[in-house]
Amino acid sequence: xxxxxxxxxxxxxxxxxxxxxxxxxxxxxxxxxxxxxxxxxxxxxxxxxxxxxxxxxxxxxxxxxxxxxxxxxxxxxxxxxxxxxxxxxxxxxxxxxxxxxxxxxxxxxxxxxxxxxxxxxxxxxxxxxxxxxxxxxxxxxxxxxxxxxxxxxxxxxxxxxxxxxxxxxxxxxxxxxxxxxxxxxxxxxxxxxxxxxxxxxxxxxxxxxxxxxxxxxxxxxxxxxxxxxxxxxxxxxxxxxxxxxxxxxxxxxxxxxxxxxxxxxxxxxxxxxxxxxxxxxxxxxxxxxxxxxxxxxxxxxxxxxxxxxxxxxxxxxxxxxxxxxxxxxxxxxxxxxxxxxxxxxxxxxxxxxxxxxxxxxxxxxxxxxxxxxxxxxxxxxxxxxxxxxxxxxxxx
Numbered sequence: 001x002x003x004x005x006x007x008x009x010x011x012x013x014x015x016x017x018x019x020x021x022x023x024x025x026x027x028x029x030x031x032x033x034x035x036x037x038x039x040x041x042x043x044x045x046x047x048x049x050x051x052x053x054x055x056x057x058x059x060x061x062x063x064x065x066x067x068x069x070x071x072x073x074x075x076x077x078x079x080x081x082x083x084x085x086x087x088x089x090x091x092x093x094x095x096x097x098x099x100x101x102x103x104x105x106x107x108x109x110x111x112x113x114x115x116x117x118x119x120x121x122x123x124x125x126x127x128x129x130x131x132x133x134x135x136x137x138x139x140x141x142x143x144x145x146x147x148x149x150x151x152x153x154x155x156x157x158x159x160x161x162x163x164x165x166x167x168x169x170x171x172x173x174x175x176x177x178x179x180x181x182x183x184x185x186x187x188x189x190x191x192x193x194x195x196x197x198x199x200x201x202x203x204x205x206x207x208x209x210x211x212x213x214x215x216x217x218x219x220x221x222x223x224x225x226x227x228x229x230x231x232x233x234x235x236x237x238x239x240x241x242x243x244x245x246x247x248x249x250x251x252x253x254x255x256x257x258x259x260x261x262x263x264x265x266x267x268x269x270x271x272x273x274x275x276x277x278x279x280x281x282x283x284x285x286x287x288x289x290x291x292x293x294x295x296x297x298x299x300x301x302x303x304x305x306x307x308x309x310x311x312x313x314x315x316x317x318x319x320x321x322x323x324x325x326x327x328x329x330x331x332x333x334x335x336x337x338x339x340x341x342x343x344x345x346x347x348x349x350x351x352x353x354x355x356x357x358x359x360x361x362x363x364x365x366x367x368x369x370x371x372x373x374x375x376x377x378x379x380x381x382x383x384x385x386x387x388x389x390x391x392x393x394x395x396x
Contacts, residue, residue, distance in 0.1 A: 001067070001100055003107055006056045012038065014058050015091075016280065018069040022093045022151070028142060029149050030272045031280040036242075037091070040126055041071070047234045051077045053115075054126050056091065057107050059100060068094035068101070072108035073126040074115055077229050083380065084118035084372060090132060092123050093150075094157065101157040109373060119372045121166060122158070123148065128235060130305045134169045134343070134366030141363070144303040144340040145272040147171065148366060155367075163369035167382035170352065171342035172360035176330055180323070181359050187317045188324035197318065198259070199325045202252035204244070211236045213254055213261035221308040225347075246271045246294075250329045251302065253322050255309075263309040265322045267339070270301035297335040304341045307351070319354055347384045 006015050016034045023029040041056060043049035056071035074087040089108040094101045112120050125132035131146035135154055143149035191197060202210055211233055219230045240247075246269055255263035274293045278286045309318055330336055341360050344351045372379060 001059060001061055001103060003057050003059050003103060006041075006058060011058060012041075014066055015056055015069050018058055018066045019093045020280070021066050022068075022095065028140060030143055030276045031278070033275065033278070033282055034280040035282060039242075040132075045238075046127065047232055047238060048073075048075055048126055051075060052079075052126070055111055057104065059094070059104060067097070068092075068104055070094075070104040070108055071126070072111045072120070074112065074117065075126070079117065081229075082119070084374075084377065085116055086119040086121055086370070087112040087115070087117040088124045088126065089120050089122035090124045090126070092154070094154075096151070096153045096157075098157065098160065102161055105161050105371075109371070113373060118374065118377075119370055121368055121370050122163065123150075124368060128231075128239075134368045136364065136366050139171070139362075139364030142301075143272060144171075144270050144301065144342060145268060145275070146303070146305065147340070147342055147364070158369050161371070162375070163371045164379050165381070166368050166370040168346040169343035169366040169368065170346070170362065171340055171344075171364040171366075172355045173363040174339040174341060174358060174360040176337050176339060178359065180327065181357065184320055184323070184357055184359075188320040191317045191321035192324055196258050197321060198256045199321060200254055200256070201325075201329070202247070202249040202254075204249060207240060210252075210254065211240065214264055217254075217261050217264050217308050217310055220310040224311070243268065251326070253326055255313075255318050255322055257313065262313045263307075263318050263322060265304060265307045265319075265326065267302050267304045267326065269299040269336075270303050270340070271299065273299045273301065300335055301338045301340065302336055304339060307354075314350065320357075323358060345382065347382050349384070 004011060006012050016037060020031060023031075039045040041054055052073060052075045054071060054073035057069065058066060059068035061067050069091065070089060070093075071091040072087060072089045079085050079087055089105070089112075092104065094104060108120060108122075123132075123135055132148055134148055135158060136143075136148055136150050137155050140149075140152065214236055215231055215233055222228050248269055251267040251269070253265045254261055274290055277289060277293065282290070307319070307322075339360075340363065341355050342364070343366060344355065370379070
């Protein structure tokens, strides 16, 4: 076996091809767009290179056949905020071979160690945690856009190498053909009558306003998360531009109290239902196919990628108001029959309770692992978000 660093067009192409080889014949896997994966490792495309670096490798066997790949990266804004400076690894694909997997893991560990890291999280993304984050361990059904799907044997490979359970990520599914629980609607109706609250969906004409509103809510709502760093508006801008062809503005909602942003919900149509037919390519023919399948209403699912409420308004029922407005929109789009509410960490019990309140049921579990490079150091799991964030914010 040999490990080759990705340094040119040929090895970059083989990095993409490795995933297609590993999942050949797997009818559930959806090939991400090649251009999307490449953009993650392009400093001109990925703003995380402003404060970080990345490297990736492919693996070939003695017959020169592709059998694996992996990437390692450092986000310097976050890495040094842990007890042990922590980098990341991801985009791991490998045949079911312990030696091959461990060789790829070692490559990441050594690269990160050389740059001062003492631990690595994985599999994660060199970007925000809304996409390509965590290892699927339960619920091997259709993956929503941006949600990782992997072979079941990956779990054993990670754990035998010494990766430990850092936090759990649960995704729930909501059947839109069934009514929301009656209690939920009572709260939503009560919220809708309070004149200080207003709700509006995204309007591309005022994109900069909504980017600023998102940042204000995010930076306030996530302040009590472990290793929090304010979100970069450039990141939001790039996400919005890249996703514009699939975004439905009526599915992205903001809540306001006397005109001040206090909450948001981001819902994307599940474009994986179209990408499944494109094999990672977006050439002219596939662009036409994409438009045809979109017009044909091939997308019948949606994925709520993130929802946030500033602490002061948590437990106020404002989430019900957002869902109330969203439901009215979805009633006009009856071809949508299911939403995936993803993902919520075990460190966030309040959001898990919200999923249950709207009638969502368990669908998938991912795990984010951490590997400490010094086995003698005590391992610490991710910190649970305090339940009293509302009180903390008020008294701050």
